[in-house]
Amino acid sequence: MSKADNGRQIPDGAIETFMLPPDGLLPNNQALPVIVYIGALRDHPERTEQIFNDNGWLNSWQNGVFSYHHYHSNAHEVLGVMSGSASLQLGGDAGRTLAVSAGDVLVLPAGTAHKLLHSSAGFRVAGAYPGGTDYNTRRATPDDLAAALPEIAQVPLPDSDPAYGKAGPLLEAWGAGG
Template sequence: METFSFEADKLLPNNPELPAVLYTGAFQENPANAEQIFNDNGWRNSWVNGVFSYHHYHSNAHEVLGVMSGSASLQLGGDAGRRVEVSAGDVLVLPAGTAHKRLTSTQDFRIAGAYPGGADYNTRRATPDDFTAALSEIGKVPLPDSDPVYGETGPLLEVWGINP
């Protein structure tokens, strides 16, 4: 497990309190089950697709992304953030406000996304208006009740200070 924290820039707020978490190979045995495992652990309102090729973030919900097939290079935290390579079986948990975009991917890249408690989510972009609106929203997002990969006892809960 790796964690990444990102500073805000003038267009992307990121999250001032919570780090992004990467579980490398969490679903290596059966990456196609990512969406079902997220749902079983209380992360719902799920979808299967890809990742936008532009910086975006969700200011009103945390998000989990599970790579079901293929691989990709993602940029987290904006241009000054970090490039992360992900492949089938990897899981990325992004706290509300964390910018992300796809840089490159294989043709078979598919990812499952979900949100704690099935929260509705917005999609904000790197604009001054979105940045201003997001600043008041991010701090109001409730912490999840469970880790999307490991359930009620997962390491995300400790990293995010839910079960210290």
């Protein structure tokens, strides 16, 4: 284990990163990987939104995940599972399906498609955006794709990790925070 600047432990081997190729009308992000922190906030999942806010990821909310493919072309997004469990599809129909549960955190770079496949009763996530970006919501349409591609390339890198702060693994994985 190592420690982030906020003193929270970063469990060894509990981080997964992967790239998602474009999937038809869903662009995904061709420069930055998705990052999944497995069980990162399992000790206090009810504090997920506050932890994101404390680390500079703002404009937060609590709810579920839309049951259709969608993405945000002007903002990176973090999703933290506060309660319950779910199966989420990332990257479109040819993408990856992830089983998530309370304490898991997913960092989705701008353009990454995501949707809910199914969830347990009481499934709830907190979402937030670096610096409180006012995000858009795009779907799998030709017009949205045409508008999204130039926007995705312009989204700035965050200066902190939503779960671990200024010294978190996201900054290294995305080459940010220099």
